[in-house]
Amino acid sequence: MERQIINKKKRVFSVEPNKIPPSEVFTRKYTSHLVPALKKLNMNKNSSQVNQLTVKHEVDMALALSAQEFAWSRFLLQKLSSSNNPTTATSSSSNGIRIQERSGKEGGGDEDGEIEEKLRELQKLLPGGEEMNVEEMLSEIGTYIKCLELQTIALKSMVQDTT
Amino acid sequence: MDLSVLERVKWLQQQQMVSPEFFEILGSDGREELRRVESYLGNNNDELQSFRHYETIDGCISRTSSFQMEQVKNNEENRVIALQNKRKTEGKTEKRENKKKKIKTEDETESSMKGKSNMSNSETSSEIEKRDYIHVRARRGEATDRHSLAERARREKLSKKMKCLQDIVPGCNKVTGKAGMLDEIINYVQSLQQQVEFLSMKLSVLNPELEFHINELSTKQFQACFTDLPEAVSKQSMMVDASSFPLHQTTSLDYSVKNSNQTISLGSKEQTSWEIHSQCLYNNLRTDSVSNFFSFK
Numbered sequence: 199m200e201r202q203i204i205n206k207k208k209r210v211f212s213v214e215p216n217k218i219p220p221s222e223v224f225t226r227k228y229t230s231h232l233v234p235a236l237k238k239l240n241m242n243k244n245s246s247q248v249n250q251l252t253v254k255h256e257v258d259m260a261l262a263l264s265a266q267e268f269a270w271s272r273f274l275l276q277k278l279s280s281s282n283n284p285t286t287a288t289s290s291s292s293n294g295i296r297i298q299e300r301s302g303k304e305g306g307g308d309e310d311g312e313i314e315e316k317l318r319e320l321q322k323l324l325p326g327g328e329e330m331n332v333e334e335m336l337s338e339i340g341t342y343i344k345c346l347e348l349q350t351i352a353l354k355s356m357v358q359d360t361t
Numbered sequence: 362m363d364l365s366v367l368e369r370v371k372w373l374q375q376q377q378m379v380s381p382e383f384f385e386i387l388g389s390d391g392r393e394e395l396r397r398v399e400s401y402l403g404n405n406n407d408e409l410q411s412f413r414h415y416e417t418i419d420g421c422i423s424r425t426s427s428f429q430m431e432q433v434k435n436n437e438e439n440r441v442i443a444l445q446n447k448r449k450t451e452g453k454t455e456k457r458e459n460k461k462k463k464i465k466t467e468d469e470t471e472s473s474m475k476g477k478s479n480m481s482n483s484e485t486s487s488e489i490e491k492r493d494y495i496h497v498r499a500r501r502g503e504a505t506d507r508h509s510l511a512e513r514a515r516r517e518k519l520s521k522k523m524k525c526l527q528d529i530v531p532g533c534n535k536v537t538g539k540a541g542m543l544d545e546i547i548n549y550v551q552s553l554q555q556q557v558e559f560l561s562m563k564l565s566v567l568n569p570e571l572e573f574h575i576n577e578l579s580t581k582q583f584q585a586c587f588t589d590l591p592e593a594v595s596k597q598s599m600m601v602d603a604s605s606f607p608l609h610q611t612t613s614l615d616y617s618v619k620n621s622n623q624t625i626s627l628g629s630k631e632q633t634s635w636e637i638h639s640q641c642l643y644n645n646l647r648t649d650s651v652s653n654f655f656s657f658k
Contacts, residue, residue: 316547323547
């Protein structure tokens with residue numbers, strides 16, 4: 199039945215699933231998670247009590263659920279599910295930072311320290327980044343950025359659709 | 362002349378074949394031994410030593426199982442180049458250390474092809490127990506101990522990843538150096554997160570009025586935003602070509618249904634079927650391309 203609707207819209211629907219790019223897959227999954235969640239929110243709280251936190255929560259949840267092949271989504275899910283409980287154990291501890299000192303490679307210790315600081319900052323931005331080592335973190339950051347971009351596109355389109 | 366070169370090469374290779382074993386047996390004395398042997402060659406020292414450059418000439422020699430043949434070939438090719446280079450004594454040890462980092466099968470094929478003694482065969486196989494190895498190309502004049510090799514391999518991996526990130530993050534091309542790039546990346550991630558927050562805030566404001574006219578996301582609608590989708594498959598990062606990524610433009614994805622007669626709001630039934638459908642797509646895709654994309658190994 200879906201296919202009929204789709205065909206009527208003259209949409210190009212790829213018959214070979216292997217050719218569907220992961221960005222689209224992600225976006226579909228994302229909206230498929232987020233939209234019903236928002237609807238549910240809407241219906242559940244009939245008043246205008248839909249505050250920002252819950253929407254943000256749903257937004258993050260949708261992001262985490264649609265990108266489950268990445269490590270950061272796991273951490274994000276953990277964080278979200280733990281933030282539901284009042285007793286939240288902070289998962290982000292800084293003992294997982296394993297940036298090795300590159301002894302004497304760069305000119306001075308300053309440059310090294312700067313770079314390490316920045317890497318640490320980056321680790322803080324990425325959910326679960328502080329528990330990974332630097333290599334992992336760099337690869338995860340790439341995919342995280344991509345998913346964030348797709349997420350913003352999806353959100354933008356949703357917002358624009360309603361205005 | 363060529364013949365003698367070849368002979369020397371073979372002798373040299375034999376030397377190298379044997380050298381790891383010497384190390385095991387004799388320890389530091391092994392190096393002395395070999396140096397003594399080499400000094401016997403007299404004036405040929407320079408040439409011989411320059412032969413050993415072939416392994417250390419950066420970047421061009423790959424340690425595959427055809428290592429043997431490549432050795433000979435590259436040796437002859439690079440002899441001229443090598444002769445012009447100065448050589449440090451470290452170069453010698455470099456190779457031996459590099460050898461320790463080779464794959465077990467490589468060593469075995471080499472040794473079998475060389476027709477070495479059984480003792481040396483067993484030595485190589487016993488000394489290398491582990492299965493996975495890091496292919497390291499040690500360059501001339503650089504330290505050759507295991508730690509620095511590992512360190513160098515790690516650094517190369519990191520810089521490779523940084524390059525990939527450069528492709529993803531727009532505006533990273535102009536900045537050079539790790540610190541600047543990291544700065545850019547941090548700013549970008551922060552701005553993305555802020556955008557998400559802002560949009561979700563907007564959504565929360567608009568939420569009560571939301572009527573989800575959202576139909577299934579048409580591939581065309583998203584392709585309006587994403588360009589170069591098929592080409593991006595070959596890239597290591599995710600699909601979207603970052604430079605053409607219209608994140609900061611005000612492109613609007615027209616979500617509204619084109620055919621007004623068929624306004625379909627996401628009822629539970631359609632939603633689940635769509636979800637199932639997208640799940641199928643996702644599952645089909647996941648096993649091959651996705652895992653390839655996001656493996657930065």
